Amino acid sequence: MLTIHCHRCSRSHVVGTRSIVSMHHTSEGPVAYVRCPEGHLTIETFGHRTVEDTPTPEPTTEIPAATSLAA
Numbered sequence: 001m002l003t004i005h006c007h008r009c010s011r012s013h014v015v016g017t018r019s020i021v022s023m024h025h026t027s028e029g030p031v032a033y034v035r036c037p038e039g040h041l042t043i044e045t046f047g048h049r050t051v052e053d054t055p056t057p058e059p060t061t062e063i064p065a066a067t068s069l070a071a
């Protein structure tokens with residue numbers, strides 16, 4: 001079971017996997033075409049990440065000197 005949001009009905013529905021019309025693997029994650037109980041086709045995305053979700057390492061000003069590694 002999964003929760004979908006239908007923009008034509010303007011509401012969310014809980015549907016079973018039988019409502020999935022097709023599923024596709026894209027470079028940005030899985031995408032499913034799902035029918036709402038009223039028969040409208042919706043597009044559901046799974047596992048999509050945004051730039052804001054991506055952790056960014058803290059900038060560092062300390063760079064070890066190459067000569068200290070050679071000793």
Ligand SMILES: [Zn+2]
Nearest residue numbers: 006009036040
């Ligand atoms: Zn609908």
